[in-house]
Amino acid sequence: MSDLRKEPTFRMRETYLAIVLLDIIGSTRIVEGLGAQKAAVLFQAHDRLARNLCYRFNGREIDRSDGFLLSFETVIDAVNFGLHYQRTVTVKLQLNTRIGIHWGKIIEVHQDELWVGVGAKSVELEGINKNIAARVMSICRPRQVLMTSEAFEKCKRSRNSYTPKDTRYACVGLYRFKGVSNAQRVYAVGESIESLQPPQGNDKVKRLGGPKKVKSHLRNMKFIELFDYFLWRVFFISVFIYIYAFYAIISKPLMRDFLGLQWWSWIDRFNSIVLGFIKYLT
Numbered sequence: 001m002s003d004l005r006k007e008p009t010f011r012m013r014e015t016y017l018a019i020v021l022l023d024i025i026g027s028t029r030i031v032e033g034l035g036a037q038k039a040a041v042l043f044q045a046h047d048r049l050a051r052n053l054c055y056r057f058n059g060r061e062i063d064r065s066d067g068f069l070l071s072f073e074t075v076i077d078a079v080n081f082g083l084h085y086q087r088t089v090t091v092k093l094q095l096n097t098r099i100g101i102h103w104g105k106i107i108e109v110h111q112d113e114l115w116v117g118v119g120a121k122s123v124e125l126e127g128i129n130k131n132i133a134a135r136v137m138s139i140c141r142p143r144q145v146l147m148t149s150e151a152f153e154k155c156k157r158s159r160n161s162y163t164p165k166d167t168r169y170a171c172v173g174l175y176r177f178k179g180v181s182n183a184q185r186v187y188a189v190g191e192s193i194e195s196l197q198p199p200q201g202n203d204k205v206k207r208l209g210g211p212k213k214v215k216s217h218l219r220n221m222k223f224i225e226l227f228d229y230f231l232w233r234v235f236f237i238s239v240f241i242y243i244y245a246f247y248a249i250i251s252k253p254l255m256r257d258f259l260g261l262q263w264w265s266w267i268d269r270f271n272s273i274v275l276g277f278i279k280y281l282t
Contacts, residue, residue: 006011007088009112010039010109010111010112010115011067011110011117012107012108012109012110013094013107013108013110014073014105014106015105015106015108016103016104016105016109017071017072017073017103017104017106017125017127018071018072018073018075018077018078018101018102018103018151018154019069019070019071019102019104019106019125019130020059020068020069020070020071020072020081020100020101020102020133021052021067021069021099021100021133021134021137022067022068022069022070022085022097022098022099022101022137022138023052023066023067023097023098023099023137023138023140024043024046024066024067024095024096024097025095025096025097025098025142026096027043027066030042030095042093045093045263046095047068047091047095048065049088049089049092049093050085050089050113051144052067053057053081053084053085053088053089054070054081055067056077056081056084057072057077057080057081057084057162058072058073058074058077058122059071059072059077059078060072061261062123062124062125063103063120063121063124065098065152067097069125069130071125074155075103075147075151075154075230076153076155076158076159076163078101078151078178079101079145079147079155079163079167079189080160080162080163082099082101082145082188082189083145083160083163083164083167083190083191084162085097085099085165086099086143086144086145086190086195087164087191087235090143094267096143097142097143097144098137098138098140098141098142098143098144098146099137099140099144100133100134100136100137100138100140100144100145100146100147101133101136101145101146101147101148101151102129102132102136102147102150102151102180103148103150103151104127104128104129104132104135104148104150104220105127105129105155106125106126106127106129106130107125107126107127108123108125109123109124109125109126110122110123111123111124128179128180130176131177131179131180132146132180133182135177135178135204135205136148136184138202138204139175139199139200139201139202139205139277140199141195141197141199143195144188144190144195144197144199144208145188145189145190145195146172146186146187146189147186147187147188147189148184148185148186149184149185149187151156151185151187152169152185152187155273156230161217164191166191166192167189167190167191168191168193168196168275169187169188169189169190170188170196170200170214171185171186171187171210171211171280172186172187172188172196172197172198172210172211172214173185173186173198173206173207173209173210173211174207174208174209174210175201175206175208176187176205176206176208177204177205178203178204178205179204183208186199188214193214193215196214197209197213197214198210198212198213198214222235242247246250247267250264250267251267251271253265
């Protein structure tokens with residue numbers, strides 16, 4: 001009884017952390033489509049896989065709702081979590097999710113055991129930087145990982161043995177977050193060019209500018225991207241060559257007669273007009 005009468009206390013600590021917001025897109029629609037029981041089984045499978053990755057990359061679960069609020073001591077651990085999560089969990093469970101990462105000063109609130117005993121979280125995070133992470137997450141495309149410039153500067157395209165070898169970073173634009181005075185540069189990190197495409201804003205995030213589309217540098221292209229890159233160029237060059245060769249053939253009366261294309265004789269008149277125009281210009 002004496003414990004219940006004791007005034008609950010809490011401890012606060014100011015520190016820098018990588019704050020990660022993860023959200024399952026359309027979770028309400030999933031529950032409506034599958035029913036409460038099947039949806040619960042799916043979400044539990046998701047949470048188990050996500051928590052395994054969180055533990056693997058030295059993260060800490062702060063809260064859970066339609067996704068997770070997590071914290072990491074380093075940005076590269078947060079990035080590795082996000083990349084491995086999007087390449088495994090979402091694919092395995094066929095879910096669309098989004099992840100926002102921010103690095104900044106945060107207040108850790110350690111709750112009294114009395115409140116923890118009745119359901120409170122043992123550690124809570126407070127401060128504007130948690131809201132910034134949430135704003136970044138809110139504009140993500142499906143299966144995308146976005147990060148603020150503070151997070152990007154902290155990791156500077158760094159990698160370690162856990163970072164997928166095809167990891168790429170791209171600045172996707174300048175955004176203004178509601179409630180935040182300074183505009184924010186936002187970066188995407190991913191393994192494919194699709195995961196690096198600029199997102200649009202929403203009612204709480206206004207896009208101020210940036211690239212309409214992020215393109216792969218030749219040195220960063222995967223085989224299939226290189227194949228598509230050269231295939232289209234070869235196609236257009238081939239079409240140009242065929243048109244030029246056909247034009248050269250039908251411009252000769254003898255070849256037109258041989259091919260039975262006498263009705264293309266108007267090309268002679270066209271050629272004389274073009275040559276006359278060129279002679280006039282020169």
